[in-house]
Amino acid sequence: MDxxxxxxxxxxxxxxxxxxxxxxxxxxxxxKAARAIEELAENINEIYSKxxxxxxxxxxxxxxxxxxxxxxxxxxxxLKSLKEKIPAxxxxxxxxxxxxxxxxAFLYKKFKITTVPQLKKLIGSHKLKKLFGWGEKSExxxxxxxNLYKRFKERFPLGQIYPYAIALKEKLKKMPxxxxxxxxxxxxxxxxxxxxxxxxxxxxxxxxxxxFFVNLxxxxxxNAKGATKVNVILKQGARRQNGVxxxxxxxxxxxxxxxxxxxxxxxxxxxxxxxxxxxRRLRIxxxxxxxIKNHPVIRPGAPSNxxxxxxxxxxxxxxxxxxxxxxxxxxxxxxxxxxxxNEGEIEAAQKNNLPHLIKEKDIKGDLHLHSxxxxxxxxxxxxxxxxxxxxxxxxxxxxxxxxLGIINGLNPSRILKQIETIKKINKxxxxxxxxxxxxxxxxxxxxxxxxxxxxxKIDLVVAGVHSSxxxxxxxxxxxxxxxxxxxxxxxxxxxxxxxxxKREPYEIDISAIIKEAQRTxxxxxxxxxxxxxxxxxxxxxxxxxxxxxxxxxxxAHSLNHLNYLTFGVDTARRGxxxxxxxxxxxxxxxxxxxxxxxx
DNA sequence: GCCGTTTTCGGCCCGACTGTTTTCAGTCG
Numbered sequence: 001m002d003x004x005x006x007x008x009x010x011x012x013x014x015x016x017x018x019x020x021x022x023x024x025x026x027x028x029x030x031x032k033a034a035r036a037i038e039e040l041a042e043n044i045n046e047i048y049s050k051x052x053x054x055x056x057x058x059x060x061x062x063x064x065x066x067x068x069x070x071x072x073x074x075x076x077x078x079l080k081s082l083k084e085k086i087p088a089x090x091x092x093x094x095x096x097x098x099x100x101x102x103x104x105a106f107l108y109k110k111f112k113i114t115t116v117p118q119l120k121k122l123i124g125s126h127k128l129k130k131l132f133g134w135g136e137k138s139e140x141x142x143x144x145x146x147n148l149y150k151r152f153k154e155r156f157p158l159g160q161i162y163p164y165a166i167a168l169k170e171k172l173k174k175m176p177x178x179x180x181x182x183x184x185x186x187x188x189x190x191x192x193x194x195x196x197x198x199x200x201x202x203x204x205x206x207x208x209x210x211x212f213f214v215n216l217x218x219x220x221x222x223n224a225k226g227a228t229k230v231n232v233i234l235k236q237g238a239r240r241q242n243g244v245x246x247x248x249x250x251x252x253x254x255x256x257x258x259x260x261x262x263x264x265x266x267x268x269x270x271x272x273x274x275x276x277x278x279x280r281r282l283r284i285x286x287x288x289x290x291x292i293k294n295h296p297v298i299r300p301g302a303p304s305n306x307x308x309x310x311x312x313x314x315x316x317x318x319x320x321x322x323x324x325x326x327x328x329x330x331x332x333x334x335x336x337x338x339x340x341x342n343e344g345e346i347e348a349a350q351k352n353n354l355p356h357l358i359k360e361k362d363i364k365g366d367l368h369l370h371s372x373x374x375x376x377x378x379x380x381x382x383x384x385x386x387x388x389x390x391x392x393x394x395x396x397x398x399x400x401x402x403x404l405g406i407i408n409g410l411n412p413s414r415i416l417k418q419i420e421t422i423k424k425i426n427k428x429x430x431x432x433x434x435x436x437x438x439x440x441x442x443x444x445x446x447x448x449x450x451x452x453x454x455x456x457k458i459d460l461v462v463a464g465v466h467s468s469x470x471x472x473x474x475x476x477x478x479x480x481x482x483x484x485x486x487x488x489x490x491x492x493x494x495x496x497x498x499x500x501x502k503r504e505p506y507e508i509d510i511s512a513i514i515k516e517a518q519r520t521x522x523x524x525x526x527x528x529x530x531x532x533x534x535x536x537x538x539x540x541x542x543x544x545x546x547x548x549x550x551x552x553x554x555x556a557h558s559l560n561h562l563n564y565l566t567f568g569v570d571t572a573r574r575g576x577x578x579x580x581x582x583x584x585x586x587x588x589x590x591x592x593x594x595x596x597x598x599x
Numbered sequence: 600g601c602c603g604t605t606t607t608c609g610g611c612c613c614g615a616c617t618g619t620t621t622t623c624a625g626t627c628g
Contacts, residue, residue, distance in 0.1 A: 023600085024611090025600070025601085025610080025611050026600045026601090027600090028600085028601095028611075029600035029601050029602095029611090030600075032600095032601080033600085033601085057601095058600090058601065058602095059601085060600060060601050060602080061600085061601090062600060062601090063600070063601085097626090097627090098617095098625095098626075098627095099626090100625060100626050100627085101625090101626095102624080102625060102626085103625075103626085132619095133618085133619065133620085133624085133625095134618090134619085135618065135619065137617080137618060137619085138617095138618070138619085141617085141618090185628090196628090198628085224615090224616055224617070224627095225616090226615065226616055226617090227615095228615080229615060229616070231616085231627090247627095247628080249615095263628090265628090267612090267628080270612075271611095271612055274612055274613085275611095275612080278612090284612090285612085285613070285614070286613090286614075287614095
């Protein structure tokens, strides 16, 4: 069982306990552990074999025991006994918007509802609305929830939603009544997938602002509308972004910083910051930082002082206009949004040891590009001119060399021809250099598709897996290790082969690959194409910790794809990557020197 | 169930909105 499977089971346990009506904090403990495991870079089976399960934050005695059972037997007693009391299918009903644990439990107890079709039928009979606490609206809302259920199952890849979100932001910026605006949430943290858009604005007239917003042509449906908050579904965009959900929140200018921090998250980062505030007798919420005055100290461990917290009225506001006010209040420097995941950034900030995250402008060239010699759309010269316009000093043309016919790969004689062509173009260009490169397939047995005598003539060899994805983990790991042991291989492309929302990463022991990359001085790629983002952020961080150099490359097949660099940089930043970790931040001369190091 | 720089018990983030109610529970983020 892998990390995701274990996390899913823990989440299911939490859902079923929720429906059963167990203690909320116990349920949250399971959800917290599930989340921690989902975000682990290391494979949980390895952690288990080292007997270090309890070192995962949020995993204690009981949950470690559950995980152990799951790994050893593929099942666990706790889930089994829950399933005996509550049908497992009920946890799926909770994915329907508007249905939480209490309603699902009620529907099951009263009507034995366990599936979506049964629920639809029940609503059709109008038995629900006659019951105490349910009405016409409840029926309608559940029905709408069912219709949206499938549509919202998947999160949207960042790159798919990005242009759409930016356009909406620019449009809102020009709206009357809008002062400051920012899209917060996972979008601002630049997660690889986005569930919805959290739009934060300041306005002197929130009511008019909201009325204006809900009438925009981009809005398909208004789900909820209040004085300061509105939830809508956006219309399909030109690029298939069907019905993204958006929350718009209006705050006063003096609250902007606090709200920005609050709505950017992540949730567990925020909880941590609030806890630190509480230790300093501060209350931190989306309206600002408040000092608690004239109030008896609540000692942890002292007899509980029921209701004491809710009676706090003497709050003195000490900040919140700017985001840094929040950090300053708890004695921290500003933490960039991309690393606000409660994955050590708060501890690093406390020690004044935050990474100086790489920036897009640090990138001096693109080292994974396809021209019309293979499956790209543009000529080498066109690409070079565009790269030069972007301010780059160099690029590498890395067309395919592959047994796969569809990508029009280069054979040795075309490679030699291309090298000559690049030499000629280089003579024409000023202050710019084109590396002759290749993206060559790693064969099933780990050998390289091209002979070494050809590879030696190429400036930059990028090797990648493009076929036989379904090997066992041992075979795949061995295959890739053998490939990077080849002294002519400079870069390992998209090391896990995943396609976001489409294809899982192939089975591979990524920490073994990272260790071997360190030993053989092979560079690992962060492929910036938004459907790949591979290495992902946790793996990039693991590579950095093992002193492996990285390259951020677009894998562009057209000029427009060069813009995807930004998503690669985002991913690197989420992985705590600094300029010095990335080879295409080097100047041309530095890079030329650097590339001689292997072999 | 987890956690602990007041550490083995007591606390665990918290506010907005909806639908139904007439003071609040449920859901969401």
